[in-house]
Amino acid sequence: MPKFEYAPAPESRAIVTIEKSYGLFIDGAFTRPKATFPTINPADETVLAEVSQAGPKDVDKAVAAARRAYEGVWGRMSGAERGKYLFRIARILQERAREFAVLETLDNGKPIKETRDVDVPVAAAHFFYHAGWADKLEYAGLSASGADVPRPHGVVGQVIPWNFPLLMLAWKIAPALATGNTVVLKPAETTPLSALLFAEVCQQADLPAGVVNIITGDGRTGQALVEHPDVDKIAFTGSTDVGKAIARSIAGTAKKATLELGGKAANIVFDDAPIDQAVEGIISGIFFNQGQVCCAGSRLLVQENVHDQVVAKLKRRLETLRVGDPMDKNSDLGAINSKAQLDRITALVEAGVAEGAERWSPECTLPAKGYWFPPTVLTGVSQTHRVATEEIFGPVLSVLTFRTPQEAVAKANNTAYGLSAGVWTEKGSRILWMADQLRAGVVWANTFNRFDPTSPFGGYKESGYGREGGRHGLEAYVTTAPSTLTGTAR
Amino acid sequence: MSRLDVRKTYKLYIGGKFPRSESGRSYEVVSATGEFLANAAMGSRKDVRDAVVAARGALAGWSGTTAYNRGQVLYRVAEVLEGRRAQFALEVASSEGLSARAANAVVDAAIDRVVWYAGWTDKIAQVLGNLNPVAGPFFNVSAPEPTGVVGILAPQSSSLLGLVSVIAPVIASGNTAVVVTSASRPLPAVTLSEVLATSDVPGGVVNIITAQTAEVATWLAAHRDVNAIDLTGVAGADGVDWAALEAEAAGNLKRVHRPTLLDGVPVEPDWTADPGLTRIRAFVETKTVWHPKGL
Numbered sequence: 166m167p168k169f170e171y172a173p174a175p176e177s178r179a180i181v182t183i184e185k186s187y188g189l190f191i192d193g194a195f196t197r198p199k200a201t202f203p204t205i206n207p208a209d210e211t212v213l214a215e216v217s218q219a220g221p222k223d224v225d226k227a228v229a230a231a232r233r234a235y236e237g238v239w240g241r242m243s244g245a246e247r248g249k250y251l252f253r254i255a256r257i258l259q260e261r262a263r264e265f266a267v268l269e270t271l272d273n274g275k276p277i278k279e280t281r282d283v284d285v286p287v288a289a290a291h292f293f294y295h296a297g298w299a300d301k302l303e304y305a306g307l308s309a310s311g312a313d314v315p316r317p318h319g320v321v322g323q324v325i326p327w328n329f330p331l332l333m334l335a336w337k338i339a340p341a342l343a344t345g346n347t348v349v350l351k352p353a354e355t356t357p358l359s360a361l362l363f364a365e366v367c368q369q370a371d372l373p374a375g376v377v378n379i380i381t382g383d384g385r386t387g388q389a390l391v392e393h394p395d396v397d398k399i400a401f402t403g404s405t406d407v408g409k410a411i412a413r414s415i416a417g418t419a420k421k422a423t424l425e426l427g428g429k430a431a432n433i434v435f436d437d438a439p440i441d442q443a444v445e446g447i448i449s450g451i452f453f454n455q456g457q458v459c460c461a462g463s464r465l466l467v468q469e470n471v472h473d474q475v476v477a478k479l480k481r482r483l484e485t486l487r488v489g490d491p492m493d494k495n496s497d498l499g500a501i502n503s504k505a506q507l508d509r510i511t512a513l514v515e516a517g518v519a520e521g522a523e524r525w526s527p528e529c530t531l532p533a534k535g536y537w538f539p540p541t542v543l544t545g546v547s548q549t550h551r552v553a554t555e556e557i558f559g560p561v562l563s564v565l566t567f568r569t570p571q572e573a574v575a576k577a578n579n580t581a582y583g584l585s586a587g588v589w590t591e592k593g594s595r596i597l598w599m600a601d602q603l604r605a606g607v608v609w610a611n612t613f614n615r616f617d618p619t620s621p622f623g624g625y626k627e628s629g630y631g632r633e634g635g636r637h638g639l640e641a642y643v644t645t646a647p648s649t650l651t652g653t654a655r
Numbered sequence: 656m657s658r659l660d661v662r663k664t665y666k667l668y669i670g671g672k673f674p675r676s677e678s679g680r681s682y683e684v685v686s687a688t689g690e691f692l693a694n695a696a697m698g699s700r701k702d703v704r705d706a707v708v709a710a711r712g713a714l715a716g717w718s719g720t721t722a723y724n725r726g727q728v729l730y731r732v733a734e735v736l737e738g739r740r741a742q743f744a745l746e747v748a749s750s751e752g753l754s755a756r757a758a759n760a761v762v763d764a765a766i767d768r769v770v771w772y773a774g775w776t777d778k779i780a781q782v783l784g785n786l787n788p789v790a791g792p793f794f795n796v797s798a799p800e801p802t803g804v805v806g807i808l809a810p811q812s813s814s815l816l817g818l819v820s821v822i823a824p825v826i827a828s829g830n831t832a833v834v835v836t837s838a839s840r841p842l843p844a845v846t847l848s849e850v851l852a853t854s855d856v857p858g859g860v861v862n863i864i865t866a867q868t869a870e871v872a873t874w875l876a877a878h879r880d881v882n883a884i885d886l887t888g889v890a891g892a893d894g895v896d897w898a899a900l901e902a903e904a905a906g907n908l909k910r911v912h913r914p915t916l917l918d919g920v921p922v923e924p925d926w927t928a929d930p931g932l933t934r935i936r937a938f939v940e941t942k943t944v945w946h947p948k949g950l
Contacts, residue, residue, distance in 0.1 A: 290790065306782065308931075405908070412905035417898020419916060424908065581907070600944045610946040617789035621797050625940050626882070627908045635787050637797060637941050 171487065174494040176277045181268045183358065186215035189223055189381060190364035192230035193374025196223070202383075204357055207274035208491050208500040208535040216357045219380035224349070224389040227378040231320040231347040232395055234375030239347050240317060244300030251296030251343055253370040258289040258335075261366070265359055269331055270491045272358040274500030274536070275454050277492050287616060288335035291634070294618035295343035298639060302344060305636050308645045315643035317345035318421060319397035324387040325360075326403045327353035327502050328457040328558075334360050336633045337400050338377060339618075344642040346398070349378045351390055355503045357381040388414075396420065400641065402459070405556075405582075405627050423631025423641040425459065425623055427556040428584030430605065431577035432462030432613060433567075436471045438589035442611065444478045447562070450587060450613040452486065452540050455498055456560040457506070459628075460585035462613055464546075464553060466573050469566040476544060476564060483540055484527045498560060501536040510538050510559030517543050517552035517563070548579060556582070570595065574602040583625030587613045606632070665695045665841070667702055667865060668848030670709030671858015677701045682867070684842060687752025695841050698866035700874045703833065706862035707880050710804045710831040713859030718801045718829035722777035729773035729827060732854040736766045739850065743815060743843060750814045750840040764927060765816045771930070772823035779828050779935055792948045799939035801829035802910055806875040808868060808888030814840035816926045818847060821887055824934035826860055833881070834863045835872060838892065841865035869894035876903040883910035883938050890914050890921035897921060912937045 188196035201215035219227070239247070258265065265288075266280040273280075298305065302315045321341045325333040330352055341348050352360035364379045380386060384407075391399050391411050399422040401411055408424040415422055432450050434443050450462025467475045491499030501507040518524050522543040531537040538559055546553050546563040553563050567573040577586055586605040588596055596610045606624045609615060616622065621632035631641045665684075666673040675681075678699035684692045717725070736743065740762050748758035784798035805825045810817035814837050825832045836844035848863045864871065868888060872895055876884055884904050889897040897914055904911050912934070914921035 409905050409908060412908060413902045416901035416905065417896075419919070426908075596946065600942075606940065606942060608942065608944045610944060612793070612945055612947050615789070615791070615793065615945050617787065617791070617795070619787040620789050620795050620945070621787070621941050621943050623941070625802075625942075629908060630910055632941050635797060635943075636785060640936075 169485075171495045173490070175490065176267060176270075176492045176494055178267055178271060178492065181264045181271075183214050183268070187357070187361050187381070188217050189219050189227070190361065190379040191223070191227045192378065193368070195364070204272060204355060206271050207502050208532070210534050213271055214358060216361070216381040219351070219382040219386045221389045223380055224386065224393055227349045227380050228320055228322070228390075228393050228395050230375035231349050231378055234373055235317075235319050235347040238373045239342075239376045240319070240345055242345070244302065244345070247342060247345060248296045248299030250370060250372055251292050251299060251339060254366055254372070255289050255292035255296060257366045257369055258285065258292060262286065262289070265331055265362060267492075268362055269359045270499070272356050273327065273330060274491050274502050276496040276499045277494055278496065279454060284329055284332045287618070288332045291335040291339045291618045295339035299343040302639065302643065305639050307640050307643055315344070315639075315645050317642065318644060319346060320395060321346045321348050321398045321400060321642070322390040322393065322396040323348060323350040323400045324390065324403065325350065325352055327356040328454060328459070330356040331359040331363065333402055334363055340633070340638050340642050341400070342376065344639060346642055347376050349380060349390060349396070351380050351382060351387050354383040391415070398422065398642070401425070405629070408629055421641070423623075423633070424629035425631070425633060426627065426629035427582055428459045428461070428624065428628050429464060429554065429556055429580045429582045430460055430462045430585040430587065431464045431466050432587035433466045433573050433577060433589065433599065434468060434471070434475055435590035435592070435595065436468040437591050439591060439611070440471065440475060440478060443589040444475065444482050446587065446589060446611070446613040447479060448482060448486070451562045452498060452560050453614050455501055455538070457502060457558050458614065460607060460614065462585075462587050463557060463561070463563060465562055465564045466567050466576055467564065469568050472566050476542070479542065480525065480527070483542070486527065486540060488529045488537070488539060489532060498540060501538050501559065504536055506558065507536040507538060510557055510561060513552055513555060513557045514541060514543070514561055517546065517550055520550045520552075522546045522550060522552060522563070548576060554580065570599065574599065578602075578604045581627040584628035585609065663693070665693050665845045665865065667696050667698055668845070668852070668861070668863040669702065669706045670712070670862065671852060673848070677705070684839070686749040692749060693842060695845070695865040698835070698864035698871055700871065702864055702866070703871050703874045704878070706833040706864055707804060707878055709859035709862050710833050711880055713857055714803060714831045716857055717826070717831055717860045720829070722780070725827065725829065726773050726776035728855045729769060729776065729823065732850060732856065733766050733769040733773060735850045735854045736769060739846070740766075742846060746843045746846060747815050750842055751812070761816050765819045768816065768819050768930070769823050772827045775935065776827045779939070782932070783936065783939065783941070787943070794946045794948055795943065797941050797943040799828065800942050802938045802940050803830060803882030804880060805830045805832050805938050806878070806881045806884040807832050807834045808872055808875075808884070808886055808892070809834050809836050809844065810888050810923050810926075811837045811839065811868070811891040812923045813926050815843040815847070817923065818844055820926050820930060821885055821934070822861060824930070825885070825938050826856075828935055828939050830938050831860045832862065833875060834861060835868055835875060835888065836863060836865045837888065838866065838868045868892040872900055873903060876900040876909070877906060879907045881909060883912070885912040885937070886914045887912065887924070890923045910937065
């Protein structure tokens with residue numbers, strides 16, 4: 166099939182002003198930059214800005230500011246007033262949407278198409294959705310018994326990943342603020358810029374000082390925040406290893422945690438599925454955001470009798486994907502976020518080939534500079550291969566087969582993870598049966614990678630605990646226990 | 656000459672059977688006033704592991720029954736408990752040092768607690784689940800599912816009311832359980848296992864281990880095939896470091912139901928209070944299913 170030629174259609178980066186260097190956003194103001202490290206554009210390896218490495222003293226200051234704001238202002242404010250601040254933030258995000266989209270694409274490497282159409286609008290939607298909850302929490306059905314009104318925990322420490330920097334910020338900050346908590350948030354080391362621009366949004370919204378604090382840095386900063394004795398609750402999205410370390414570090418304390426961790430989702434295609442639609446779903450499932458998605462459909466389980474047909478159609482469709490400049494509005498796949506991630510993807514794919522998988526990628530010319538990996542399909546993968554069990558977090562699809570629905574379920578559930586799963590079939594009763602059997606927090610049937618602020622997201626098993634979004638997401642940010650007693654750690 | 660009574664051998668309850676501890680060990684159980692009551696089996700690591708295997712094996716069947724059916728089975732438990740009120744009242748009185756009247760009140764409350772949870776089984780999904788109005792043409796629903804195999808450290812003090820108050824919410828939603836009883840007051844738990852065995856609760860759904868809490872809790876908290884752990888029973892347990900148990904539980908990210916804390920120290924909850932939904936909520940997972948709408 167001929168590939169359509171597209172003229173370059175680059176989005177202008179003039180809309181966004183990036184400072185040379187950034188301090189930390191603590192107590193409503195930026196500190197002077199110090200101990201800086203560069204954040205780069207992974208698409209061309211140019212330095213975008215220098216950001217500060219927050220040390221333990223900075224974490225102390227940020228937590229203290231959040232505590233003051235909680236006790237002095239935010240914890241006492243009526244829900245209706247809190248809600249109005251959140252509505253303001255939602256509106257400012259919408260007003261400055263293009264600016265955020267461009268900045269996010271520059272810092273993360275994902276296509277502008279995605280930041281423009283998904284990351285930024287869904288982030289704004291999260292603030293809009295949670296704004297409405299702020300004065301309605303007693304209706305959320307979270308009370309332990311009839312009489313208790315949900316109360317905030319206090320200061321929340323939040324650590325977010327680099328794959329959806331602004332969107333993960335919104336998932337964390339919006340419910341925390343709506344329920345009356347104050348926040349110290351650490352964005353990922355490689356993608357701090359949209360969070361720092363968000364600090365400006367807080368200033369424009371006249372959010373009281375200290376309600377939101379943004380501290381940048383590497384894992385050491387995150388650890389200092391998580392272990393800080395005056396943090397009441399941790400919200401973390403990232404790797405399962407770090408999630409377990411956090412769970413250990415808060416053991417025996419009164420700190421609560423929600424953990425949204427890794428995944429190895431099965432995307433299951435039955436022989437009666439609408440194959441063309443399924444192929445689109447397989448592609449969005451694993452190549453959206455270069456596959457750097459915790460709920461990515463990284464294991465394709467295809468019924469044996471349609472395996473060849475599905476793989477052929479998949480390859481044909483992949484030939485038409487455009488990989489390249491993330492700022493180009495035509496690009497379907499952008500850059501891998503960092504050298505470290507690229508190395509990990511490369512090593513795992515090589516391990517897959519060494520273990521006997523057959524590797525295929527469409528013909529595509531990757532840019533000379535930057536971190537790039539072509540969309541890749543591994544066929545002939547078996548259950549024990551590392552590429553079938555470990556999270557690759559890249560544009561790599563492992564293809565396995567099954568014969569019966571029972572076998573599909575057994576293979577799909579044969580993982581320590583349990584974040585998401587996909588099912589493709591035209592048979593309604595089979596969809597519902599499969600949805601019951603799959604041990605995963607989100608099941609997409611005849612669709613994949615859908616997200617909405619009203620829809621709870623989170624995993625079973627080692628994909629973590631707690632939910633984000635929807636009515637269920639509020640639960641993590643409130644307590645209903647008598648103030649002298651604390652019970653469940655969830 | 657008066658008739659010599661036939662004493663009961665207090666054993667473990669694993670997979671619907673009543674084995675002795677594989678370790679061959681037992682320990683002396685005494686009343687609140689220090690009189691000998693019985694030799695209870697002293698459960699071991701292997702007993703805990705056997706119980707986890709039994710609980711895992713029973714999970715598909717129990718979680719696969721209808722909520723209506725689970726409600727009827729739980730109600731049946733209450734019926735059989737009611738029929739053995741006198742026996743429980745005697746055991747509770749001697750274990751907890753209560754007057755006959757107070758022990759009877761405890762048994763009443765325990766029976767009523769089971770009835771309360773029997774009525775919850777087919778309401779949990781309605782109260783904890785809902786449709787989500789997503790911004791697009793999708794049907795989207797969130798509903799609770801059982802977490803899986805739940806380890807329970809049963810309360811040390813409340814040997815019957817506390818015990819049923821931690822078991823019933825776990826199995827009501829379809830989980831299966833491995834219960835480590837109160838170390839010093841295990842006898843009502845053993846008798847409860849006889850009730851469970853005759854109440855249509857399938858073997859393996861509830862497994863009961865009498866043991867020294869400090870010895871076996873670590874194995875339960877560290878076991879990779881246990882999905883959640885209830886640490887209620889650390890309150891008042893000798894030599895138990897609950898922080899260490901929670902840290903062990905992080906190995907496979909078990910859901911941890913922490914003990915009730917008063918000024919940072921575990922205390923046993925007030926079992927007469929309205930239990931609320933906290934314990935049901937602690938051992939369910941929310942699953943969200945999406946499907947497109949269209950012609």
